[in-house]
Amino acid sequence: MFSAEVLKRFDLNGPRYTSYPTADRFTPSFRAEAYGAALSGMASRPASLYVHVPFCRSLCYYCACNKIVSKSATVADEYLAVLAAEMALVSGAASKSKPRHPVVQLAFGGGTPNFLSVTQLSRVMRDLGEHFDLLPGREQGIELDPRFLDDAYVSALPGMGFNRVSYGVQDFDERVQTLIHRFQSFDQTAQAVKAARDVGINSISFDLVYGLPIQSRETFAATLERVLSLEPDRLALFNYAHIPERFKAQRRIPTETLPSIEQRTDLFLYATERLVDAGYLTIGLDHFAKPGDPLADAYQDGTLRRNFQGYSTHQSTDLIGLGVSAISNLNGVFAQNSPQIDVYRERITQGQFATVRGVTLSRDDEIRSAVIEAIMCNGGVDWAVIGERFNIDPAEYFDAAREPLERFAEVGIVTLNERRLQVTAQGKLLLRAVAMVFDAYKNLKREQVITFSRIA
Ligand code: SF4
CATH class of the missing domain: 3.80.30.20 (tm_1862 like domain)
Structure with a gap:
């Protein structure tokens, strides 16, 4: 098990990445x-x-x-x-x-x-x-x-x-x-x-x-x-x-x-x-x-x-997604309904969608989303799959990720080679922190959060 010092050094409470962004x-x-x-x-x-x-x-x-x-x-x-x-x-x-x-x-x-x-x-x-x-x-x-x-x-x-x-x-x-x-x-x-x-x-x-x-x-x-x-x-x-x-x-x-x-x-x-x-x-x-x-x-x-x-x-x-606060994810967009039931009701009864927030995915969002989903679902990324799917050189595209990943590797959270990034069995506890390395929005100010899942 990692020492408390290691656990405190990395962010255990990062997003659960049920979506990216x-x-x-x-x-x-x-x-x-x-x-x-x-x-x-x-x-x-x-x-x-x-x-x-x-x-x-x-x-x-x-x-x-x-x-x-x-x-x-x-x-x-x-x-x-x-x-x-x-x-x-x-x-x-x-x-x-x-x-x-x-x-x-x-x-x-x-x-x-x-x-x-x-x-x-x-x-x-x-x-x-x-x-x-x-x-x-x-x-x-x-x-x-x-x-x-x-x-x-x-x-x-x-x-x-x-x-x-x-x-x-x-x-x-x-x-x-x-x-x-x-x-x-x-x-x-x-x-x-x-x-x-x-x-x-x-x-x-x-x-x-x-x-x-x-x-x-x-x-x-x-x-x-x-x-x-x-x-x-x-x-x-x-x-x-x-x-x-x-x-x-x-x-x-x-x-x-x-x-x-x-x-x-x-x-x-x-x-x-x-x-x-x-x-x-x-x-x-x-x-x-x-x-x-x-x-x-x-x-x-x-x-x-x-x-x-x-x-x-x-x-x-x-x-x-249907209902107050529900999120849809289709055709390259995320769209969220109003979390306020009065606004939701008013918009729908006027024959309008109740969307109040969302995002149209950029190509960079799509690439990072695929990497983050692979980490969250498979505990690792096969770089050849990402390279081929998006026609990019992953090493070059994610050059900025090299240094933080090496820090993770030093303490045994991940293993790295040219073909694959792999989260170790112990490192699983820090899966969110590894995914955050690829999150281009992580240093930007957060909007007010409207939660959707059971636990933040
Ligand atoms: S955790 Fe309790 S209050 Fe929250 S949605 Fe579930 S039943 Fe309702």
């Missing part, structure tokens, strides 16, 4: 018209769809997502009407003079998608089916909060096409749960897993978080053992990033209760070792999968992709 580099000068033009010129290949459901019933203090805490079911009805109008707008632009755009992958995230009732969720599926060609055999997943779930809800999912579920778990220790204001018993989670398996949903993922208040190796080990007893197919192990100046809810977590960088590193390494012992394969930065899971296969054959949901097995590069 990262969302905090999108600019307000990117106009909704540019998004419309990108949709109109979209390739006819099947796309991925993401639907953002922003509502939650209760506030978790560690949360960095775009969400609205509410107890009212009617807020969702109003939202779904706007969402349907957005589907019509988007599909109208994407399908101009073509049939409905085909969709091979569909994901619901939030917030809490199961804030929607079964009736409301069916309504979204019906609206999606009207505006898009939802291909048979598609991958269709949903993030579910086990605290607000019953068997009847889960049993309705396969009929709507869902074949994957992801459960937020975080930590089963009650003292940790009190400090993060998320009370979720092991029994609730176990019942949610059983309910999914009983109706034939055999792809179950868990999100765990390390670096939460008062977590220790002892408490986290107990959580891990309980998690392993439920045999999830996939696990994500996110590092909690405490940024109270950006995320108001985090101000309720006393900083002095947080584990030190050494403790967090120890938690991550311990959990990795335990999961590997239990037979899981490590995937990229922070994911684990059972052998034979499509994610593990994609990692092993080098076809893994990175997107806003983390890692993906899909080669489709076109992502249409």
